[in-house]
Amino acid sequence: MAKKSFAAKIRNEYSQLLVPLVALALIILFNLFRDPGFFSISLAKNNLGNTVLQGNLISTLNGASELAILAMGMTLVTAACGGQDISVGAVAAIAGSVFVKVLRGSAGVTPLTVALGILGGIVVAMLFASFSGTLVAVFKIQPMIATLxxxxxxxxxxxxxxxxxxxxxxxxxxxxxxxxxxxIPIPTPILIVIVVGILFSLLFRFTNLRLYTQTVGINQGAARLNGINSVGIKLLSFVLLGGCCAIAGVIGVSRLGLINHETLLLDVEMDAILSVAIGGNLLGGGKFKMSGSILGAYAIQALTITLYAMKVPSTDIKAYKAIVIILIVAMGSPVVKEQMNRLWKKLAGKGSAAKFRREAA
Amino acid sequence: MSRKIIALVVSLILVLGACSALAEGIKVGIVNNPPSESGYREANVKNFEEVFSAENGYEASTFYSLKNDEQLSAANQFITDGVDYLLISAAETTGWDQVLADAQEAGIGVFLFDRMIDADPSMFEAAVVSDMANEGDLAVSWLLDQGLDEYNVIHIQGAMGSDAQLGRTGALDAAAADGKVNLVVQQTATWDEAEAKKIVESVINSGEKFNVIYAENDGMAKGAVAALDEAGITHGVNGDVIVMGFDCNKWALRELLAGNWNYDGQCSPFQAGVIDEMIKTLEEGGTIEGLNEKGQIINEERGFDATAITEEDIETYGLGE
Structure with missing residues (x-):
């Protein structure tokens, strides 16, 4: 009996991750069949003389960094507010611009000015995010409209x-x-994702933020009656997302040493929302699993890298991406899930019935 | 006391009148797109502000908008104000017939720059425009002059369908069709630097050989170079890979000067000087010569080679700072 409840617990906890994991596994399998060398990782010396890791796997992990960080913040906003922030790319561009402004305004680029620049970017991004957050939390405007x-x-x-x-x-x-x-042979953006992930897990470990966010997302009236400040929780989710935007913006700027306010993290908001959806999170708010969103981000990036590697004509890439994403999202939809569950139960039921017959005989 | 004030006012009016009489220059109304549109536009606006200044004998009024209807009403206002010349870089090619007719009736000379309008050449004095195809041809002929044994090109395109992309892609496509170059990959990064880096990374990871990067603007070339740097592939003068960009931002030209890149092509934003000369010719009673059948003068395009570029070129032709 105890065993069963443990198994059920595992199923409950991790069934949500099934979709992104299966999606990732399918992309990986597909690539293994297409080109076994796709996942080879090699060491190379870069032009600065550092020994660094190279390969499609590293490119995927590295390239998805900004998206993964944004997906974490987006998960929180989605869970608390039951809607999505579509301004993350723009806010990241603002934060990146502040970062560049501070660096260009100061006498030289030193660790101190870089730290100040990052801090400035984070503060400004949080201010802009709290503007959107106020519209959503206090004025009860739909998140997508407020962030429009x-x-x-x-x-x-x-x-x-x-x-x-x-x-x-x-x-x-x-x-x-x-x-x-x-x-260090690992690209720094990958390390930054790990740090941000750890920060979030510490936050959830030592505060009640996860519980409160889910409560507000599921039923904010009930949350308020239980003494949870739902306005504050919603606002906080936006502020944290603002911080994520700033970090993503700084990474984007630092990759090239250049800011192009028009193209920095262009259209990333759609990918970030998709990551949350692929991660099996309810877009209507409530319970959430951040690890699902992160896996979703990597799945999207793996897909992009695969399409590049296959030299899919540039004009067609978005169409192919859309087809795969439709499949993934459909796979995670409640209707399909229920059908699968029914099928699963049927199979499992038959299996145990057969076992029972064998035992009786 | 009141007499003093009257005297003061009268003298002020006289002084102001004298000033405005002194500043009486050729009145031009300039309708352009806003400088925030791009680095190109920023340089373009600056160029017109410098040339059509009071020191050069002009009295310029300017209006910037991305919207055609706002541009149209500004042009109407300039005609009402009685400018001598109207200089237009239109947001859209259509809708200008009435403005051009009104200007002609009022005896106002119209010059088009950078962007054409669908109108009969008799409706304007001249149009100073860029030939995007020419810009691509210039770059590709430079590339073919490099005498490489083979040309394995990574081609990173701009936003598909834009004028700049069509011109810059056309020339390279033609060379590929003739078998002069081999396109290892041809992908659009939609002017996005980070996307350009990912495209080059994917080629490096695939292990395919390439020795030329043809990026349709400076930012994407920078993204491509970042991927080369991380993979330890040398580039630029004496490097393994030739790097080509477009736009001639100052920072990009400095990369050329440092030998990190090889070529940068430009769609010149400097049309003010040519228009200035034509206006002077008209003012002296002369006629404008050298127009083609569409009433255009094709702007002179430039391409810079890393081995020949100088600090002076960067200051004169570089965009931005």
């Missing part, structure tokens, strides 16, 4: 911050944020 404002004007604001079309910053420090820290 910054989605529309955010990139113009980013332009005003620096003026020039594509200001550049050159420094070894920037380079070690965006590509490799000398002596």
């Amino acid at each position: 404002i910054l989605y529309t004007c955010g990139r113009s604001i980013a332009y005003w911050i620096n003026g020039g079309a594509t200001p550049t910053v050159e420094s070894p420090i920037i380079n070690s944020i965006g590509s490799f820290i000398p002596g």
Whole structure:
């Protein structure tokens, strides 16, 4: 009996991750058949003389970093507010612009000015996010409509911050944020994702944020009656997402040492929302699993890298991506899940019945 | 006391009148797209502000918008204000017939720059425009002059269907069709630097050989170079891979000067000088010559080679800062 409840617990806890895991597994399997060399990882010396890891697997993990970080924040907003923030790309562009502005305004790029720049980006992004958050939490505007404002004007604001079309910053420090820290062969953005992930898990471990967020998401009236400040929880989810945007923006800028306010993390909001959906989270709010969203982000990136590797014509790439995503989302839809469950129970039922007959005989 | 004030006012009016009489230059109304549109537009706007200044004998009024209807009403206002010349870079090619007719009736000379309008050449004095195909041809002929044994090109395209993309892609496609170059990969990164990096990364990971990167703007070339740097592939002058970009941002030209890139092509945003000369010719009673059958003067395009570029070129032709 105890065994069964344990198994059920595992099923409950992890069944949500089934969809993104299966999606990832399918993409990986497909690539293994297509080209067994796809996953080979090699060591190479980069042009700065550092020994670094290379290969499609590293490219996937590295390239998905910004998306993974945004997906974590998006999960929280989705869970608390039952809607999505479509301005994450624009807010990341604003934060990236602030980062570049601070660096270009100071005498030289030193660890201190970089830290100040990152801090400035985070603070500004959190302010903008709390603007959207206030509209959602206090004025009860639908998240997608509230964030439509910054989605529309955010990139113009980013332009005003620096003026020039594509200001550049050159420094070894920037380079070690965006590509490799000398002596460490793993791309820094991957490490940053791990750090952000740990920070979130610590937050959930030592505070009641997860419980409160889920409660507000499921029934905010009941949450309020139980003494949970639902306005505060919703606002907090936006502020945390703002922080995620800033980190993603800083990574994006540091990869190239350049900010293009028009193209930095362009259309990333759609991928971030998709990551949350592929991760099996309810887009209507409530219970959530951040690890699902992160897996979803990697699945999307793996798909993109696969399509590039297959040299799918550039004009067709988005169409192929859409087809695969339709399949993944359909796989995770409640209707399909229920059908699968029924099928599963039928099979399992037959199996145990056969076992019972055997035992009786 | 009141007499003093009257005297003061009268003298002020006189001074102001004298000033405005002094500033009496050629009145031009400039309708353009806003500088925030792109680095190109920023340089374009700056160029017109510098050339059509009070020092050069002009009295310029400007209006910037991305919207055709706002541009149209601004142009109407300029005609009402009685400008001598109207300079237009239209947001859209249509809808300008009435404005052009009104201007002609009022005896206002119209110049088009950068962007054409669907109109009969008799309706305007001249159009100074870029030939995007010419820009691509210039770059590809430079590439073919490099005398490589084989050309294995990674081609990173801009937003599909834009003028710049069509011109820059056309020339390379033609060379590939003639068998002069081999396109290892041809993908659009939609002007997105990070996407350009991913495309080059995927080629590197596949192990395919390439020795040329043809990126349709500077940002994407920078993204491509970031991928090369991480993979330890040398590039630029004396490097294994030739790097080509477009737009001639100052920072990009500095990469050329440092030998990290090989070529940067430009769709020149500097049309003000040509229009200035034509206006001066008209003012002296001359006629404008050298127009083609569409009433256009094709802007001179440039391409810079890393081995020949100078600091002076960067200052003169570079965009941005």
